Amino acid sequence: MSTSALTPDEANARAARRARTTALFGAMFLMATSAIGPGFITQTTTFTASLGAAFAFAIVVSILVDIAVQMNVWRVVGVSGMRAHELANSVLPGLGWLLTALVFVGGLVFNIGNVAGTGLGLNALMGLDPIWGGVLSALIAIGVFLSKAAGAALDRIVVVLGLLMIVLTGFVAFTSNPPVGDAMRNIVLPENTSPAMVKAITTLIGGTVGGYITYAGAHRLLDSGTTGPENAGEIARSSLTGIIITAIMRFLLFFAILGVTAGGFALDPANPSASAFQHAAGDLGLRLFGVILWAAAITSVIGASYTSVSFITTSKTPARTRNLLTIAFIAVCVIAYVVLKQAPVQLLIFAGLFNGIILPIGFTVILVAIFFRRDLFGGRYKHPTWLTVVGILAWLLTLYLGWLAVSDFFTKLAAS
Numbered sequence: 261m262s263t264s265a266l267t268p269d270e271a272n273a274r275a276a277r278r279a280r281t282t283a284l285f286g287a288m289f290l291m292a293t294s295a296i297g298p299g300f301i302t303q304t305t306t307f308t309a310s311l312g313a314a315f316a317f318a319i320v321v322s323i324l325v326d327i328a329v330q331m332n333v334w335r336v337v338g339v340s341g342m343r344a345h346e347l348a349n350s351v352l353p354g355l356g357w358l359l360t361a362l363v364f365v366g367g368l369v370f371n372i373g374n375v376a377g378t379g380l381g382l383n384a385l386m387g388l389d390p391i392w393g394g395v396l397s398a399l400i401a402i403g404v405f406l407s408k409a410a411g412a413a414l415d416r417i418v419v420v421l422g423l424l425m426i427v428l429t430g431f432v433a434f435t436s437n438p439p440v441g442d443a444m445r446n447i448v449l450p451e452n453t454s455p456a457m458v459k460a461i462t463t464l465i466g467g468t469v470g471g472y473i474t475y476a477g478a479h480r481l482l483d484s485g486t487t488g489p490e491n492a493g494e495i496a497r498s499s500l501t502g503i504i505i506t507a508i509m510r511f512l513l514f515f516a517i518l519g520v521t522a523g524g525f526a527l528d529p530a531n532p533s534a535s536a537f538q539h540a541a542g543d544l545g546l547r548l549f550g551v552i553l554w555a556a557a558i559t560s561v562i563g564a565s566y567t568s569v570s571f572i573t574t575s576k577t578p579a580r581t582r583n584l585l586t587i588a589f590i591a592v593c594v595i596a597y598v599v600l601k602q603a604p605v606q607l608l609i610f611a612g613l614f615n616g617i618i619l620p621i622g623f624t625v626i627l628v629a630i631f632f633r634r635d636l637f638g639g640r641y642k643h644p645t646w647l648t649v650v651g652i653l654a655w656l657l658t659l660y661l662g663w664l665a666v667s668d669f670f671t672k673l674a675a676s
Contacts, residue, residue: 283484286415288498289422291330291477292505294563295468296425296556298377303467304510305533307460308517313442315514317450318457322464323507327500328654329469329623330477331647334499336626337478340636341487344475345571348625350636359621360571366614367472367568371593374560376602381554384534385547391598397554398594401561405583405590411483414562421555422505428548429512436519436540443518466661468506471615472567474622477502479570489641516540565589616665620658627655 307315333344340347345363349356375394382393407413450457467473477499481487486494520536521527528535537549569586629636630643630651 282412282415284486284498285419287477287480287484288502288505289418290480290563291502293418293422293559294473294476295506296509297374297560298553298557299467301533301553301556303463304513305517305536308514309521309527309532310456311452311460313439313518314446314450314452315460316443316446318460318464319510319514320447321461322468325465325654325657326468326503328650330499330503331496332626332651333474334478334495335492336629338481338487338495339489339492339641343479343482343570344622346574347629351625351628351633362614362618363472363571364568366611367564369611371561371564372596374557374564375593375597377557378554381550381557385550385554391601394597395594397558398590401558401590402587404562405586410583418559421559425552425555426509426512428552429509429516432537432540432545432548433512433515436516438515438519439522462661462664471618472564474619476563476567479567482575489637492641613665613669617662620662623655623658627651
C-alpha cells in the first residue's frame with residue numbers, strides 16, 4: 261500500500277512505529293557507544309599487549325556478566341516505567357538522590373575526559389589542536405540537543421557513528437592479520453590465569469556497565485515509550501543487542517591490536533593504540549584511528565550528558581527543559597577542559613570511586629524491586645527465574661568491584 265493511500269490514522273500509526281523502531285535502535289547504540297569511549301580503547305589496547313591472545317577469555321567473561329547486569333536493569337526499569345533514581349526512591353526514600361549525586365558528579369568529571377578524547381581524535385585525524393578539537397566536538401554535541409527533534413537526532417548520530425566505528429575497526433583488524441585461531445582457543449582454555457587476567461576482567465566489567473553507562477540505554481528506552489509488562493520481551497532483546505554491539509567492537513579492536521603485537525611490534529607507550537593502527541595500515545591507519553577515537557569520544561560525550569541529566573529530571577520534565585540542561589552540562593565540561601587543558605586527575609580518582617559504588621547500589625535496588633516490590637510492575641509481571649539467579653551472581657560480583665574501587669581510591673589518594 262502506498263503512503264498516499266493510507267488514511268490519516270494509518271499514516272500516524274506507521275510514523276509512530278517508525279519513530280519507536282528508531283528510538284529502540286538509538287537505545288541499543290546509546291548503551292553501546294557510551295561504553296565504547298576513549299577509556300575502552302585504551303583498556304583494550306593495554307590488556308591485549310600484556311595478555312596477548314588470552315585476553316579473549318577476559319572479553320567473553322566480561323560480556324556474560326554485562327548481559328546479566330543489563331538484562332536485569334533494562335527489564336526492571338523498562339517494565340516499571342521508572343527511571344533508576346525514581347525506582348530507588350520508591351524502594352528506600354532518599355536512596356534515589358544518593359544515586360543521582362553519584363551518577364551526576366561522576367558523569368560530569370568523566371565527560372571532561374570524553375571531551376579531551378574528541379580533541380585527541382581530531383588531532384590524530386587532521387592535526388587540529390586538541391583544545392580546539394574538543395571545543396568543536398562539544399559544539400557538535402550541543403547541536404544535537406538544540407535540534408527540534410533532539411531525540412531522533414540523538415538516535416541517528418549514535419547509530420551512524422557506532423556502525424562507522426565497527427566498520428573501520430573491522431577493516432584495520434583484517435589488515436593486521438591477527439591469529440584468530442589462538443584467540444578462539446584461549447576463550448575455552450586461557451593460557452594466562454594470573455592476577456593480571458582477574459584485573460582485566462574486573463576492569464572491563466566496570467568500563468562496560470559501570471557508572472552512568474548502566475542506565476544510558478534503559479533511560480532512553482523509557483523516553484521511546486517502550487515500557488510496561490507487555491513489552492518485556494522487546495526490552496530484553498534490545499538490552500541483549502546493545503551488549504552484543506559492544507562485544508563486536510571489543511573483539512574487533514582486540515583483533516586489530518593482537519595482529520600487531522603478535523607480529524612482535526612494540527607499541528609506543530606514549531600512544532599505544534595510535535601506534536598499533538599506524539603499524540597495521542600506515543598513515544591511513546593513523547587517520548582511521550583518529551576517526552574511531554573521535555567517534556567513540558563524541559558518542560560518549562552525548563551518552564554521558566544525556567544519562568547524567570536524566571537523573572536530575574523525571575519522565576514529566578518537558579523535553580525542552582531536559583535538552584537545555586543537557587546543553588548546559590556539555591558547556592560546563594568543555595569550559596573545564598579548556599581551562600584545565602586535560603581531564604583533572606584528582607577529580608577522576610574521585611569519579612572512579614563514584615562509578616565503582618554506583619553499580620552495587622543501583623543493582624541492589626533492582627534486586628529489591630524484583631523480590632519485594634512487585635507492586636512497582638503493576639502486579640502483571642513475573643521476572644524470569646533464570647535471570648534472577650544470574651542477577652544475584654552478578655550482584656555479588658558488583659559488591660567485589662565496589663570494594664576494589666574503594667580500595668583503589670584510598671591507594672591513589674595516599675600516593676597523590
